[in-house]
Amino acid sequence: MxxxxxxxxxxxxxxxxxxxxxxxxxxxxxxxxxxxxxxxxxxxxxxxxxxxxxxxxxxxxxxxxxxxxxxxxxxxxxxxxxxxxxxxxxxxxxxxxxxxxxxxxxxxxxxxxxxxxxxxxxxxxxxxxxxxxxxxxxxxxxxxxxxxxxxxxxxxxxxxxxxxxxxxxxxxxxxxxxxxxxxxxxxxxxxxxxxxxxxxxxxxxxxxxxxxxxxxxxxPAELTARVAGRVWSSTERDPGAKAGWRTGLGTFRNVGDPPAGADLLEPTLEDGYLLTLDGAGTEVAA
Ligand SMILES: Nc1ncnc2c1ncn2[C@@H]1O[C@H](COP(=O)(O)OP(=O)(O)OP(=O)(O)O)[C@@H](O)[C@H]1O
Missing domain, CATH: 3.40.50.300 (P-loop containing nucleotide triphosphate hydrolases)
Incomplete structure (x- = not known):
């Protein structure tokens, strides 16, 4: 375009x-x-x-x-x-x-x-x-x-x-x-x-x-696709996850590098955004 x-x-x-x-x-x-x-x-x-x-x-x-x-x-x-x-x-x-x-x-x-x-x-x-x-x-x-x-x-x-x-x-x-x-x-x-x-x-x-x-x-689809295979569900918060939270279903949604055999979930744009920001400081000192 x-x-x-x-x-x-x-x-x-x-x-x-x-x-x-x-x-x-x-x-x-x-x-x-x-x-x-x-x-x-x-x-x-x-x-x-x-x-x-x-x-x-x-x-x-x-x-x-x-x-x-x-x-x-x-x-x-x-x-x-x-x-x-x-x-x-x-x-x-x-x-x-x-x-x-x-x-x-x-x-x-x-x-x-x-x-x-x-x-x-x-x-x-x-x-x-x-x-x-x-x-x-x-x-x-x-x-x-x-x-x-x-x-x-x-x-x-x-x-x-x-x-x-x-x-x-x-x-x-x-x-x-x-x-x-x-x-x-x-x-x-x-x-x-x-x-x-x-x-x-x-x-x-x-x-x-x-x-x-x-x-x-x-x-937006490319941002979401970046995290395909990097969002998974578990019964406890996965200590290896970059971010993880208990959902309304009682299970944890984890974002990061999943362990082998993890129960993978469909990623969202927000997951892609969070992982893109991983480690990115909000302010850079001169
Ligand atoms: N007029 C200003 N004087 C000094 N520092 C400023 C000024 N405006 C912005 N900054 C600094 O520049 C950086 C970028 O600020 P900016 O407001 O552009 O961010 P932002 O992404 O719009 O944030 P927010 O989502 O909170 O609105 C920040 O560190 C902010 O503190």
């Missing part, structure tokens, strides 16, 4: 921490999941790609534009939708006012065209009926949808979502998943998440980041 976003050798230090260390990526249309433990560098990578912060080293292009020049940066920002971890709502704004405010920042200067666009994106996330409600009166799931609507203003070709489903109940998460899948039709979406289930269900591609470096880059 033709890459829409290409990054090469991105590195960024925060004081003594190498938040990103030589990260190279190619993204294409559809939803790519970005998994990693706390402090892995996910938010830093998203902020760099969203041109919110410059990398110390490395280059990238978004939809053919290079943000290394001020003209290129402007072109990238015109094609970008960004849902940050903390969207920074003004709680007294209505949903409409907030999205309209973002639309003004995105240079939609014609008032009636802008208002049409605000109504369109609020309808798209299913909030057309509550657009006049104050944000503080909305549920957590609805607030996240307001933030998604704001990110969708102007129909961006590259959508960056930083842990959008965190704190949502299963029903809201499911609703949000539908919206992300819809958003990924024909555009490039980079979704940072701790939810391996979201990745298994939504993403055509997954990148695992730890300690600022890429530990895996491939399809």
């Amino acid at each position: 033709t890459p829409t976003v290409s990054a090469s050798g991105l590195s960024l230090r925060h004081g003594g921490t190498r938040a990103l260390d030589d990260v190279s990526l190619r993204l294409s249309a559809g939803v790519t999941g970005l998994l990693g433990p706390n402090g892995a560098g996910k938010t830093t990578l998203l902020r760099v790609l969203a041109t919110a912060v410059p990398a110390d080293r490395g280059t990238f292009t978004v939809l053919g534009h290079d943000p290394g020049t001020s003209r290129g940066r402007q072109e990238v920002r015109r094609r970008l939708g960004y849902l940050p971890q903390t969207p920074g709502f003004h709680p007294d704004f209505t949903a409409f006012e907030f999205v309209d405010y973002v639309a003004i920042l995105k240079e939609l200067t014609d008032r009636s065209a802008r208002h049409r666009e605000v109504r369109r994106v609020l309808d798209e996330v299913g909030l057309g009926d509550v657009r006049g409600k104050r944000i503080r009166k909305l549920s957590g799931g609805m607030r996240q949808r307001v933030a998604l609507a704001a990110a969708l203003v102007g129909d961006p070709g590259f959508l960056v979502l930083d842990e959008p489903t965190v704190g949502l109940d299963p029903e809201q998460r499911m609703r949000f998943r539908e919206l992300i899948a819809q958003a990924g039709e024909g555009r490039t979406v980079l979704l940072s998440t701790h939810q391996t289930e979201d990745v298994a269900m939504l993403c055509h591609r997954v990148v695992v980041l730890a300690g600022g470096t890429v530990r895996f880059d491939g399809t």
